[in-house]
Every structure is written in C-alpha cells, then in structure tokens.
Amino acid sequence: xxxxxxxIRKAMAAGRPALIPFLTAGFPDSARFWPTLMELDGNGAxxxxxxxxxxxxxxxxxxxxEASRRALSDGVNLRDLLKEMARRKGLIKAGVVLMxxxxxxxxxxxxxxxxxxxxxxxxxxxxxxxxxxxSGPMRVALNQYGIALIPLVGPNTAEERMALYAAEGQGYVxxxxxMGITGQRSSQAPQVAETIKRARGVxxxxxxxxxxxxxxxxxxxxxxxxxxxxxxxxSALLRHLDAGKSAAAFLARWR
Amino acid sequence: xxxxxxGEFGGCFVPELLMPPLLEVEAAMNEIxxxxxxxxxxxxxxxxYAGRATPLTHCPRLSxxxxxxxxxxxxxxxxxxxxxxxxxxxxxxLAKHMGKTALVAETGAGQHGxxxxxxxxxxxxxxxxxxxxxxxxxxxxxxRRMKLLGAEVHAVQSGSRTLKDAINEALRxxxxxxxxxxxxxxxxxxxxxxxxxxxNLQSVIGRETRARMLEKTGRLPDAVVACVGGGSNAxxxxxxxxxxxxxxxxxxxxxxxxxxxxxxxxxxxxxAPGVLHGxxxxxxxxxxxxxxxxxxxxxxxxxxxxxxxxxxLHKSGRVRYGxxxxxxxxxxxxxxxxxxxxxxxLESSHALAWVLxxxxxxxxxxxxxxxxxxxxxxDMDIIRAALAEKEV
Numbered sequence: 001x002x003x004x005x006x007x008i009r010k011a012m013a014a015g016r017p018a019l020i021p022f023l024t025a026g027f028p029d030s031a032r033f034w035p036t037l038m039e040l041d042g043n044g045a046x047x048x049x050x051x052x053x054x055x056x057x058x059x060x061x062x063x064x065x066e067a068s069r070r071a072l073s074d075g076v077n078l079r080d081l082l083k084e085m086a087r088r089k090g091l092i093k094a095g096v097v098l099m100x101x102x103x104x105x106x107x108x109x110x111x112x113x114x115x116x117x118x119x120x121x122x123x124x125x126x127x128x129x130x131x132x133x134x135s136g137p138m139r140v141a142l143n144q145y146g147i148a149l150i151p152l153v154g155p156n157t158a159e160e161r162m163a164l165y166a167a168e169g170q171g172y173v174x175x176x177x178x179m180g181i182t183g184q185r186s187s188q189a190p191q192v193a194e195t196i197k198r199a200r201g202v203x204x205x206x207x208x209x210x211x212x213x214x215x216x217x218x219x220x221x222x223x224x225x226x227x228x229x230x231x232x233x234x235s236a237l238l239r240h241l242d243a244g245k246s247a248a249a250f251l252a253r254w255r
Numbered sequence: 256x257x258x259x260x261x262g263e264f265g266g267c268f269v270p271e272l273l274m275p276p277l278l279e280v281e282a283a284m285n286e287i288x289x290x291x292x293x294x295x296x297x298x299x300x301x302x303x304y305a306g307r308a309t310p311l312t313h314c315p316r317l318s319x320x321x322x323x324x325x326x327x328x329x330x331x332x333x334x335x336x337x338x339x340x341x342x343x344x345x346x347x348x349l350a351k352h353m354g355k356t357a358l359v360a361e362t363g364a365g366q367h368g369x370x371x372x373x374x375x376x377x378x379x380x381x382x383x384x385x386x387x388x389x390x391x392x393x394x395x396x397x398x399r400r401m402k403l404l405g406a407e408v409h410a411v412q413s414g415s416r417t418l419k420d421a422i423n424e425a426l427r428x429x430x431x432x433x434x435x436x437x438x439x440x441x442x443x444x445x446x447x448x449x450x451x452x453x454x455n456l457q458s459v460i461g462r463e464t465r466a467r468m469l470e471k472t473g474r475l476p477d478a479v480v481a482c483v484g485g486g487s488n489a490x491x492x493x494x495x496x497x498x499x500x501x502x503x504x505x506x507x508x509x510x511x512x513x514x515x516x517x518x519x520x521x522x523x524x525x526x527a528p529g530v531l532h533g534x535x536x537x538x539x540x541x542x543x544x545x546x547x548x549x550x551x552x553x554x555x556x557x558x559x560x561x562x563x564x565x566x567x568l569h570k571s572g573r574v575r576y577g578x579x580x581x582x583x584x585x586x587x588x589x590x591x592x593x594x595x596x597x598x599x600x601l602e603s604s605h606a607l608a609w610v611l612x613x614x615x616x617x618x619x620x621x622x623x624x625x626x627x628x629x630x631x632x633x634d635m636d637i638i639r640a641a642l643a644e645k646e647v
Contacts, residue, residue, distance in 0.1 A: 055414065072545060077543045103540070103546075107543060131269060134266055152271050157272075157275070179272060180427075180430055180431045
C-alpha cells in the first residue's frame with residue numbers, strides 16, 4: 001500500500017478522518033514557512049499538501065491565487081523548494097504531497113522532477129490541470145519512483161470517468177465538493193454526499209474531501225455512510241494563518 | 256477525445272471539472288455542426304446579419320508603389336468591425352442547439368466581447384464577459400458597447416489584470432455555470448476542441464479568399480499574410496491554403512517596442528513550448544514555467560500564448576512567422592489610410608507592415624493577400640496617443 005493511503009487508513013482506524021492541510025510554499029512568508037509546516041506536522045496533520053506557486057492558477061479561488069502571487073514575488077520556485085525539502089528529508093512525519101499546475105513541472109522536466117521529488121521525500125503529486133487524457137507521461141515518470149499521481153474528481157464526474165482514474169490512481173482520491181474553485185463554500189450537503197457515495201462505489205482508494213471546508217460541523221451534516229476518509233483545508237487555513245493565528249490552533253478544532 | 260493534437264501541440268490540460276463540458280462541446284462540434292440544417296442557419300446569419308461574403312479589395316496605389324499586386328481581405332467590413340463575429344455566431348448557434356441559455360467569454364481589447372454580446376443578443380441568450388481591469392480602463396468604449404448589447408461585464412482584478420487573467424476567470428466561472436452556459440472562446444487556442452472549433456468557423460475567410468482570387472485572376476495568390484495573436488484570423492485564412500504548396504503563408508507576430516528584451520507578443524519567435532490555458536504550445540515564460548507578461552500596441556495581439564496549430568505549422572515550416580514592431584504597424588496603418596482610404600485595426604496593420612517592409616520578398620507582378628482582420632475605429636485613442644508621443 002502506498003504510504004499516503006496507509007496514513008489515511010491509520011487515521012480511519014483511530015475513528016477519525018485524516019487531516020490534510022494545504023500550505024502554499026513560502027506562505028505566510030519565507031521565514032515562517034518551514035516553522036509553520038513543522039507546526040502542522042507536529043499537531044495532527046496526517047498528510048501535508050505543499051502548493052507550488054503558478055502565475056495562472058485556474059482551479060484556485062482568490063485566497064490561494066493571492067498566496068501563489070505573493071510566493072512568486074518572493075522568489076519561491078520549485079527547484080529551491082525541492083532542494084530545501086531534500087535537506088530536511090525525514091524531519092516531517094506526515095505524508096508529503098506537492099500540489100501544482102502542470103507547466104512548472106513540465107519545464108522542470110518530468111524525469112528530473114520525479115527523481116528530485118523522491119529525494120525530497122515527496123509521496124504524491126496533485127496536478128489540477130492534468131486530466132486523465134493528458135496524465136500518461138507524468139504518471140509513468142512518477143511511478144518509477146513510487147510517487148502517487150493523485151486523481152481529482154467532482155460532482156460532475158460520471159462513474160465511467162471515475163473508473164478511468166480508479167484504474168490508475170494511487171494514494172487517495174481528491175473529491176472536489178463544489179462545482180467551483182478552491183475556497184468556495186461547499187455546495188449543499190446532499191450533493192456532497194451524492195458525490196462521495198458515487199466515488200465510494202468506484203474507487204477502492206480512500207476519499208479526501210476538499211474545496212471550501214472550514215468548519216468541522218460541515219462534516220457532521222453528511223450522513224454517516226457518506227463521510228470522507230480525509231479532509232483537505234486550503235483557503236481556510238491560509239486565511240487563518242494570514243490573520244496571525246497559529247497552525248496548531250487551526251488543527252485543534254479538527255482533532 | 257479525438258484529434259486533440261496538431262503534431263505534438265494542443266491537448267486538453269484543464270481541471271477534471273471542465274472535462275464534461277469540453278467533451279460536450281466536442282460532441283456537438285462533430286455531430287450538430289456538420290448537419291445541413293445547422294450550416295444553412297449559420298450561413299444565413301453570416302450573410303444577412305454579419306455581412307458576408309466580404310470583398311477582396313485590390314489596392315491600386317500601393318500595388319503601383321510596391322511593384323506587385325496587393326489585395327486586402329476585408330474582414331474589417333463585418334458587423335461589429337472584425338472577423339470575431341464569424342466565430343461568435345457559430346458558437347452561439349451551436350450553444351443554442353446544445354440547449355444552453357447563456358454565453359460566457361473573455362475579452363482583451365473588447366472586440367471578442369462585443370462580437371459575443373451581439374451574437375447572444377441576436378439569438379436571445381444571456382451573456383457574461385470577463386475583461387482584465389486594466390483593459391476595462393483602456394477600452395472603455397467597448398465596455399459600453401457590450402453593456403448596451405445586454406452583456407454583464409466583469410472587471411478582473413487578479414494577476415496582470417489583462418487578457419490572460421480574463422481567460423483564467425472565465426474558465427473559473429464556466430466550472431460553476433457549465434450546465435446552462437457555453438464558453439464562447441475567442442481564439443483558436445485554449446483546450447481542445449476550441450482550436451479546431453474556432454479554426455473551422457474562421458476558415459470561411461480563407462475559403463472566400465481562394466474563390467474570389469480564382470474568380471478575379473484565374474489563379475491562387477502567391478502569398479497570404481495575416482497577423483497572429485492567439486491566431487484565429489490567421490488560421491482561418493491559412494487553413495484552406497495548407498495543401499496548396501505554392502501559396503506562401505506568412506504569419507506576423509507583434510514584436511512590441513522592438514528594444515532588446517522588451518515585452519512582446521511573439522511566442523512563436525521568442526518563446527518556448529509549455530502549457531497555458533489548456534493547451535501545449537509556444538509561450539512567453541521564464542525558466543521556471545511562470546508566464547511572462549506580454550505587450551503590443553495592439554490589444555488584440557497582446558497575449559503570451561498562441562494557438563497550437565500555429566506552433567505546429569511553425570515547427571513544420573509550412574508557415575513562416577515574422578515579427579513587426581509597434582512603430583512599423585502604426586506607420587503601415589497611416590500609409591493604408593492615405594493611399595487607399597482604409598483605416599485598418601492595429602492588429603491587421605502588423606500583417607500589412609510586414610508586406611510593406613519586405614517588398615523584395617515578393618516577385619514583381621505577383622499577387623499578395625493581406626487579411627485585414629478588423630477596422631481601426633476602435634484604436635483611435637491609442638493612435639492619437641502614439642502619434643502625440645512621436646511628435647514630442
């Protein structure tokens with residue numbers, strides 16, 4: 001079993017959803033990024049998604065886009081990030097996932113990326129603008145190093161398309177809760193439940209629910225048989241950190 | 256998806272949430288569009304609403320000066336002032352047949368926004384336009400036109416606040432509104448099937464040019480020249496000539512001010528391959544794959560990417576791609592005004608400038624067609640400012 005799946009199964013065995021915070025590289029600023037990452041790791045994060053900034057993040061809402069813009073103007077880039085991560089390899093207990101758009105990965109070189117990501121302790125990648133049809137070369141490169149390419153599905157993904165992802169996907173499935181962009185409030189609970197139930201019927205991988213989660217009560221609204229195995233927090237966490245509050249305090253509400 | 260690539264370029268690099276609507280557009284393009292009834296309805300709109308066929312105008316005075324025959328394909332005479340309406344009428348009609356009730360679109364200078372708003376009004380559809388906040392300020396007349404035509408115009412404040420950010424925002428909006436809304440993409444770029452769909456709708460330009468030229472001269476032109484931003488007027492002009500090996504095809508990119516290292520809009524000449532807005536093509540980007548800002552005096556060419564079929568034709572060598580600077584485009588615009596009494600758009604002036612600046616490229620007596628993709632009325636403020644600056 002891939003390490004990311006293992007992390008989530010372990011949390012589930014303890015009777016709780018796994019916690020997956022998302023932090024844009026270099027956020028809130030270059031001095032506080034690594035301490036914040038370590039604080040997330042020490043306070044219950046099962047997996048941490050590190051956002052690789054891109055100039056044109058089409059799947060993201062204003063909060064993540066702004067974090068991305070700030071990171072780029074601070075000179076954050078993939079090469080330095082992977083070097084820093086390699087230097088700190090083994091210090092992070094949580095599973096580590098890079099989330100970013102395809103072009104920066106492509107320009108890095110897919111083979112080189114897979115090799116350096118492995119050296120940096122990365123267990124998985126999420127590439128929001130890489131649908132099944134275009135994902136072959138990236139998946140082949142990552143698989144050589146045991147790194148998962150995590151599929152992303154949503155309310156409008158038919159079972160036939162889910163099945164395409166299920167045949168190839170690894171780690172976990174990122175279930176988008178809303179027909180929109182990151183940071184948007186989730187749609188009504190019945191619709192989220194419907195998506196999760198459909199995904200449950202197709203995938204054997206654990207399901208992580210993301211986009212627009214900010215309150216634990218949002219999970220309680222879901223029927224017991226349609227609760228996700230893991231939850232992802234992006235915009236809500238970035239807003240929380242930007243207001244000067246601690247990563248530990250954010251995770252405490254969910255533990 | 257089928258045939259989503261042109262050689263190595265093209266593809267469909269979008270979030271999974273956009274795959275179902277793109278597959279729906281692809282199916283409609285292949286199944287609804289070829290039907291004779293659809294084509295008849297579109298022809299009627301193009302002829303009796305937009306003003307097709309457009310003339311192929313011979314330029315006697317410039318031809319005399321140049322020593323070869325200069326012809327202009329007059330897309331500037333179309334309703335709303337440019338070739339954009341060929342595409343928006345086709346897509347709006349297709350959307351209607353797909354059961355959609357609204358159009359969403361991006362716009363840079365506002366020409367595609369105006370053409371989309373007009374098509375939506377004509378076909379009784381709602382219309383939402385995303386436009387970079389900087390462009391909203393620069394092109395206020397077109398914003399007012401879109402609103403008059405019933406469109407809702409959103410100023411986009413993110414990123415560089417120009418066309419590329421308007422596309423990002425329109426794609427985001429389409430994720431949420433896809434059930435009722437068609438994304439009326441403005442150029443032959445973006446994710447599959449847009450490069451093919453837009454090219455098919457714009458190919459009427461090349462088909463008419465071919466037929467008129469045969470009618471008037473009994474032969475095909477020796478060269479066909481068009482400006483390239485995203486590349487829809489150029490691919491529409493070139494496509495029907497691709498198999499005619501003896502017809503030289505020349506695309507013209509915007510070089511910006513022309514100073515070394517200046518911002519430009521010439522990804523085929525000065526960029527590198529990469530993925531932006533759903534396709535793999537040539538791009539202005541830095542070594543980390545971040546998109547660089549573009550610049551051109553003509554807002555319609557001001558885009559850091561280019562349609563994937565142009566990247567393919569560039570690589571294969573079938574089409575030659577040159578560059579023209581802001582100042583040369585402006586000079587060509589003035590020369591056409593004085594010599595032939597036609598005010599071309601700054602975009603089309605780039606194509607004209609390349610011909611005027613390279614007369615030796617064309618044999619005496621040969622026939623050269625420039626696609627006059629739009630009229631220059633919209634550019635009056637920019638022209639006035641540029642001329643004032645020159646005099647200072």
